[in-house]
Amino acid sequence: MPGDLPHRRLRDLAGKHGPDVMSLQLGELSYIVISTPEAAKLMRKLCTLELFSARRVQSFRRIREEAVANLVASLTAAAAGETSVDLTRMASTVTSAITTRAAFGKAQELTDAANFMVVVDNISDLLGGFRITDLYPSLTFLPALTGLKAKLEKMSKASDSVLDQIIDEHKSRRTRAATTKDDRHGSYKEDLVDVLLNLQEKQVDLGAPPITMEVVKAITLIETSATTIEWTMSEMINNSRVLQMAQEEVRQVYGDDASLDQLNYLDMVIAESLRLHPPGPLLLPRENGNQKVELSSYEVPINTKVIVNVWAINRDPRYWKEAERFLPERFMDYSIDYKGTDFQFIPFGAGRRMCPGVSFGMAIVKLTLANLLFHFDWVLPAGQKSIDMTECFGMTLRKQYALHLIPVSYNRVPFE
Incomplete structure (x- = not known):
């Protein structure tokens, strides 16, 4: 296995x-x-109450919009040249930009954030799947023999180095802001690391042990939403009817109203994609x-x-009709609930240990997909008839092969 x-x-x-x-x-x-459907505490409270609350997620709206606008600009240039783009890489770039900007701030967006995402990708590859060292823990020599121990130590040092640098810079910036009376609500913009440092300094009582630097480091390891964007676009390309309906809705609603809440069919498309391709399959x-x-x-x-x-x-045929088929309409009479209250549909887990960053991630996914559908039509590269949906297992469920498509600019007054 x-x-x-x-x-x-x-x-x-x-x-x-x-x-x-x-x-x-x-x-x-x-x-x-x-x-089947029948069948830390500090981290959870911090994420729920402070890091990914509705208010905090909304505060990052401008960051999301700027990153997606950059994506659209890049795709527009590619469309002008009628060239194919690696949408897998571009989705990863935009989600990484949003996540690292929200977590670390603009000052470190390019260098430290890029290094951080490389570390995250390497950790994801390293920890995916079952390994012989997991199955025989009493054989303590196995991690060294297989090279896993050396790789883990290397990744641990790399992540500590990057995060230590980011945290130290935040501390220095906070000190400078205090001494120069910088306006925390004006030119000084708080990010997620600032929130964690605030809590650590105040030792806020959340019913758990004090917030240590190790906890600060752990919470900043945020997985991106790129895989969900990639799977959803792939499913729509392979299902032209769904793609057409999603585009028609976006171009009727999104182009005239800034609210994403009216994109009901797109919600169903995303939910169906998450049903078939949950970010964490196990x-x-x-x-x-x-x-x-x-x-x-x-x-x-x-x-x-x-x-x-x-x-x-999520694919149990006893609870889902045509369980292996991509059919967004199944959610028309089914409440889309990512909170894990319905155990037939738990793409992010359930209970106290479900993913606390759902609202943060879904805001990225929906805004990005709405823009991809609004601004562009999509064509497969010459000679390709469909998207290969082979899976690649890691910490997240990714596609084996990158998604390459040709964007075609949609001739309409762009949404502002």
Whole structure:
């Protein structure tokens, strides 16, 4: 299984030996795999209450708009030359620009932020999938033998170096702002690192241990929304009817009104893309502690890790008609809820440990897709009939092959 896509192999195994809850022995470790709908605390509170609140997400609107405008300008230039673009790379660039600008501020957007995203990409590749070192933890020599230990240490040092530099610069900038009476609400713009440093300095009581620099570093490791943009565009290109309907809605609504809230069909398209391609196909494993637990009619033994296969849940044919088909209209009479309250649809997990940055990420995804659909028609490169949807497993579920398309400028007064 280490060479395969784990979420697919686990779904296949659950079909034979589950399907709801399956016990699995991988090397020395016992796992429980949950593949159906039935079946830290400080980080969560910080993200929910401070970093990704509705007010905070809205405060980054200008950052999102500027980054997407730059993307549109680049695509317009490519359209003038009738050249193909690597939309995978461009989506990654725009989401990285938004995320790092919101997290680190404009002063460090180009250099430190770029270095940071390289580190994040390397960590994502390194931690994706199951490895032999995960299955035999008692064989302590394996990480060194396989080279994993050296790679992890290298990535740890690289991430610490970049983040230490960013945090130190923020501290210096905050000191300068205080001594020069710089206006925090004017020329001095707070970003996510500033928010965390504020909380650390005040030692705000959030019902958890004090905020340390390690926590500050950990929270700044934000995954981008590029993969969702890439999968959604790929699905629409392969489904011309959906692409046409989404474009018609955007060009009727978005061009005349600045509100994204009216793009109901685009919401359904994004939801369907997330159903088929959840950013994290397998939730991070959780280990049962010092006593066995009853889960419905199943018994979870002590020291057993539990894996929730979100990818399989979102494609369960018992709950989704034509589960493997890309059909946004299925959400017409289905409430689109990313909060994990409906366990048939949990692209971001559920409960206290679901992704706290959903609103931040979805704001990026929707604005970017609306602009891609509004400003351009899209054509496949010569000789290509469809988009290859082969998956590549990592910390996020990415496409195996980059998305190359030819943008064609849409002749209409551009939206301002």
